Amino acid sequence: MGEQTIPVTVLSGTLGAGKTTTLNHVLRESDDRDLAVLVNDMGEVNVDADLVAESSDIADEDEELVELSNGCICCELRGDLLDAIGGLTRDQEFDAIVVESTGVAEPLPVAQTLTLGFDQSDLDPTEFYEETGIEPLENCHLDTTVTVVDAHQFDEAMQSDEILDDDGTKKHLGDLLVEQVEFCDVLLLNKCDLVDDATLDEIEATLEMLQPRAEIVRTTHGRVDVDEIIDTDRFDFEEASRSAGWMQELQEPHQSAEEEHGVTSFVFEARRPFHPERFAELLDAFPEPVVRSKGHFWLAGREEMALMVNVAGQSIRVAPAGNWIATLPPEEREDQFEAYPELEETWDDEWGDRGTKLVVIGTEMDHESIRERLELCLLTDEEMDADWDAFDDRFPTFEPPEETDEDVTEDPEHDGQEEIGIAD
Numbered sequence: 001m002g003e004q005t006i007p008v009t010v011l012s013g014t015l016g017a018g019k020t021t022t023l024n025h026v027l028r029e030s031d032d033r034d035l036a037v038l039v040n041d042m043g044e045v046n047v048d049a050d051l052v053a054e055s056s057d058i059a060d061e062d063e064e065l066v067e068l069s070n071g072c073i074c075c076e077l078r079g080d081l082l083d084a085i086g087g088l089t090r091d092q093e094f095d096a097i098v099v100e101s102t103g104v105a106e107p108l109p110v111a112q113t114l115t116l117g118f119d120q121s122d123l124d125p126t127e128f129y130e131e132t133g134i135e136p137l138e139n140c141h142l143d144t145t146v147t148v149v150d151a152h153q154f155d156e157a158m159q160s161d162e163i164l165d166d167d168g169t170k171k172h173l174g175d176l177l178v179e180q181v182e183f184c185d186v187l188l189l190n191k192c193d194l195v196d197d198a199t200l201d202e203i204e205a206t207l208e209m210l211q212p213r214a215e216i217v218r219t220t221h222g223r224v225d226v227d228e229i230i231d232t233d234r235f236d237f238e239e240a241s242r243s244a245g246w247m248q249e250l251q252e253p254h255q256s257a258e259e260e261h262g263v264t265s266f267v268f269e270a271r272r273p274f275h276p277e278r279f280a281e282l283l284d285a286f287p288e289p290v291v292r293s294k295g296h297f298w299l300a301g302r303e304e305m306a307l308m309v310n311v312a313g314q315s316i317r318v319a320p321a322g323n324w325i326a327t328l329p330p331e332e333r334e335d336q337f338e339a340y341p342e343l344e345e346t347w348d349d350e351w352g353d354r355g356t357k358l359v360v361i362g363t364e365m366d367h368e369s370i371r372e373r374l375e376l377c378l379l380t381d382e383e384m385d386a387d388w389d390a391f392d393d394r395f396p397t398f399e400p401p402e403e404t405d406e407d408v409t410e411d412p413e414h415d416g417q418e419e420i421g422i423a424d
């Protein structure tokens, strides 16, 4: 794998960020490379493929264009994506392949599909192959994931409550933007011509906080040095899925976060549960400077299961984060102690591992005031002795997970996160 196989670059980015413009630039600048291009076109929403096909610069016999329509390559077209790459590369030797996702695609499932399809991942692909009927492709590797960010729309998109529909899956624009930023190797901060330098510095500081690993390149009209995004060998699935800022912050918190352009982060920890009503109220009107928050929490009345909160701009979702280790049979608990020795150090005689750990990232945040507001959501001494089941609890109910030995300190990234819809 690697050297001799065809490098695949995936371009993501919200609608209108400049993916097609970047792709056109790459094609124009790649006279010395034979490129294949796959464009995911969502029918009426997106006419990229037409634009690409019409461009005379691109209608070059060395290049091949495949359009994947009527669906999303992060959802039902996952198999089609691999089929298309398989078809393209069966008889022709390309130097590289560029995949342009739709503006609503999540990069993680696309990368998962490619790493599984190229047999490049440590995950067991058997089920995937059975489900899709796909033969693993041995002649390609996922090389670089690129997210194009629209500098001009960034703040607005983060604060937007616009809901996007990705083939039936509804998500907030801000949530998608954060996912795209958190999962990539290279961030193109595009449309720099429309934004002043001070604002660009601020956006870049936020991007760095959200995604410390990615290379950030400022561009105008997608004019990037092609070597920054093609055949870079930058992609690593494990690293990519673990590198998001909030994850690093949870694992190695630096309490007095270095401030750059007003972007800071802190970790909130507590060993008492949140009052479900007060915490719901806080989430309803989450402090505006918070750009991103994620972590697990303990909700009074939910002593079986840890919950996970995921705030990205205006989007707030809650998901199950696995059973508390305290609920496990003693022998399984011992296994967990062995695997995670630090668990024993923080174990509470009464409540075991139950507790809350959230990372909060934001711009111009007053840490103390946000910390205080979170603390006010914790049960008071009096409430600690009350009947917790009697509290008004608007959070969604989740079925207990089948596997009970999940470590809640790891991010399980469960599917099925629920938009909590606390506001209504």
Ligand SMILES: Nc1nc2c(ncn2[C@@H]2O[C@H](COP(=O)(O)OP(=O)(O)OP(=O)(O)O)[C@@H](O)[C@H]2O)c(=O)[nH]1
Residues within 6 Å of the ligand: 013, 014, 015, 016, 017, 018, 019, 020, 021, 022, 046, 048, 102, 103, 190, 191, 192, 193, 194, 219, 220, 221, 222
């Ligand atoms: N001023 C300015 N406009 C840009 C820049 N990059 C792209 N645009 C314009 O922004 C619009 C959207 O660009 P596209 O490249 O089509 O964006 P996209 O991400 O492919 O959009 P979708 O395919 O709809 O998701 C076009 O009108 C581009 O000409 C830039 O750096 N500066």
